[in-house]
Amino acid sequence: MKKYIVSSKFLLLTLLLFTSSASLLYIMDSVSYTNMINNGYISKNAVEFIINTEESSLDIDLKEPYLLMQYNLDNPKLKYIYINKSVKLPPINYNKPPLSTDYIITGTVFPEGALSKNMKSLVIGQFATPGSYLNREAWYISKTQQINLANGTKFILNVESGNPYKLMQKMFPNTSYQLIENEDRGTAILKSNVLLNGFLLISVLFVIIAQAVTIYYSIHSKKTIVQILYLAGGKWHILFRKVFIAEFIALFVILILESLVLIAVNHFYAIWGSHWYYVAVFYMFITIIGYFLACLLMTKSLVKKGVRSF
Amino acid sequence: MNTTRLLLKNKKLLTLIIGLLSFLFSVVLFVLLVNINISKIEIRSASKFHNYNIYKLTDNLIGEREIEFFKDVKNYDILNNFNNDVFKNNKVVFYHAVLQPIGLKEYPPDKKFSAYYESDFNNIYEHEGAFYQITKSMQVTKSVFDYNVVELIEGQYFDDSAYVYEAGRKEIPVILGSDYRPYYKLHDQLEVHHYFEKFIGRVVGFAKENSFIFTNNEPQQVLNRYILLPSMSLSEQPSELLQKTEVNEVFFRALLLSKMGGILMTNLNALEVRKEIGEIEKVTNFTDYQIIGANSLAVDLLYKMIETNQTLIVTISGVVFIFILCAFYLFVKSFIKRQFDTYLVFIMSGVTNHKIKKTIQLEFSILNGISIGLALLCTVLFMQDTTILSILIIAGFIVWLVFNIVVYLLVNNLLATTNIIEKLKGD
Secondary structure (H helix, E strand, C coil): CCCCCHHHHHHHHHHHHHHHHHHHHHHHHHHHHHHHHHHCCCCCCCCCEECCCCCCCEEECCCCCCEEEEEECCCCEEEEEEEECCCCCCCECCCCCCCCEEEEEEEECCCCCCCCCCHHHHHHEECCCCCHHHHEEEEEEEECCEHHHHCEEEEEEEECCHHHHHHHHHCCCCCEEEEECCCCHHHHHHCCHHHHHHHHHHHHHHHHHHHHHHHHHHHHHHHHHHHHHHHCCCCHHHHHHHHHHHHHHHHHHHHHHHHHHHHHHHCCCCCCCCHHHHHHHHHHHHHHHHHHHHHHHHHHHHHCCCCCCC | HHHHHHHHCHHHHHHHCCCCHHHHHHHHHHHHHHHHHHHHHHHHHHHHHCCCCEEEEECCCCCHHEEEECHHHHHHHHHHHHHHHHHHHHCEEECCEEEEEEEEECCCCHHHHHHHHHHHHCCCEECEEEEEEEEEEECCHHHHHHHHHCCCECCCCCHHHEEEEEECEEEEEEEEEEECCCCCCCEEEEEEEECCEEEEEEEEEEEECCCCCCCCCCCCCECCCCEECCCCEECCCCCHHHCHHHHHCCHHHHHHHHHHCCCEEEEECCHHHHHHHHHHHHCCCCCCCCECCCCCHHHHHHHHHHHHEEEEEEHHHHHHHHHHHHHHHHHHHHHHHHHHHHHHHHHHHCCCCHHHHHHHHHHHHHHHHHHHHHHHHHHHHHHCCCHHHHHHHHHHHHHHHHHHHHHHHHHHHHHHHCCHHHHCCCC
């Protein structure tokens, strides 16, 4: 007789459903990232503001990931960019390797004549974003963390996660500013794009229900063995361990392996932020805990009933 | 019938879950179809601009030249004739969507409606003891609605008479952007200053959220914060209107000049379009104009963006749908297999194979039918879009039919391959 019971079919199905949910979450964030690129690399939760100060420059001292755009109201297509090293830049075709000093990336239809002679020499690449407002812009990527307000007083702050307003206050603690309620452009406002997100959400719901069915089947199929073992004189915790422990260990191994694969995907096919990754791992963890509790409840309830139904 | 009832009663929860999966599967299918239709409409709209040659009409009446030109009242008529003839020409589409802030009395408290909100400039002025806000507004010709997908939440588009200014007219219909909804309702009357003239703006409609139109500078001019006014032509010659009314000449001048910022969309090449407008020049005697090969970058960007979006939608939706289809099939198959033991008990009780086959088929047929029907209802109610209702009904019927056939084949296969005697013996 087998010492432990493991349903390979259940484990395989769970692995497939975990992968599906993670893929769907990744696709959802990829769509948001595409929208962000097409909107001129402005994310949905970006903060737009105008700084009012007598100072001529401001210093940034932050460890959190951010991408800050600065521009002049008269020339909004030339943007000065301040970034924390860890954030992802939009797709760029580099003519030369990125410099350790300041450099400029231009959009494919940005008139280079609009740049001064000194600035032209800093151009090292073009945005590889065919359907984006970035094509009409030029980015001066600053390596210093000191903002020269002569370059403009209007700002847009992109953050990977968390509350962008809090980060803005942390960035400019003693500076007066006027918040501007921004509007999306690009693919994000297309009706079909909005509906695509709805489509993906329903698909996620489908996977969750499918997961629930799988768990139901799995628990249901083990009812009989629990009843037999109990009638054979087993104590509930011993029979619980015998019937379910190997499966739980296998599920946790799946969780760890899947998390490692997702880390690799997040590294090699990075998008803006890692929100999808955390949600996917959280979902898998919650599902396993849910399964554990459901198994525990089923065993306890069978024992409590004295297996009358058998 | 009693057997069917017993079978269903035996697995209420599972039936419910499979029903839910079937419902979600159908919703996914319907949303996919609706979305493909929407993305088709979007690309068709962008293609209209993309397939045309676009030229910009502009005037040379700047500074002193403008003052000199409008000193003679006859010149108002000349410019008006030129505008009208360009508009009527059947070889070019005159497309006019121009940003033109208006003064709005009793404006909403939210500053985002003010014309220069994004630059944080003061937009309030006082006139005859009342405060007005310089407010975001656009003048549009009928062609703007023909060539863009501007849907209304409520109300109606401008009727043809809205685009004509007649002597003594004091009311203009306006369509408001969706952000105005908390502040105004249909048929409300707004007091506006349009080219320094007072008008009553009667609200005739609200645009849907994130509606946008193409302008020469902006591929997507989002209308949420805008007041749309009809771009008006004059019912009579301006010289006559100036005599008949007390309206300031500045109003007519601005109205006529604003048309000169319009776009000409045509299949003609640069030479041909110049020749065509040259004919109008000869007839009307208006020479202070230029035709510029308009920057096609805005159109290109709009087209590429929508094309990228369509590829994204088709690819993602296609892959996800195929996955969901496979998953749904597997779950149906697994559901039948799992329940087979229950069916065997009924065989022991004397129920025939044929009866069992019929019962399973009936069960799935009803369950799937209800789920597909509910999904169709939810999709239509939620999307409020009945344009492809017939396609959705056909798709729903095909899915129902296909799954009935699949279930029939599955059950037949299971009954044929299972040795019932051995199963019943417990081997």
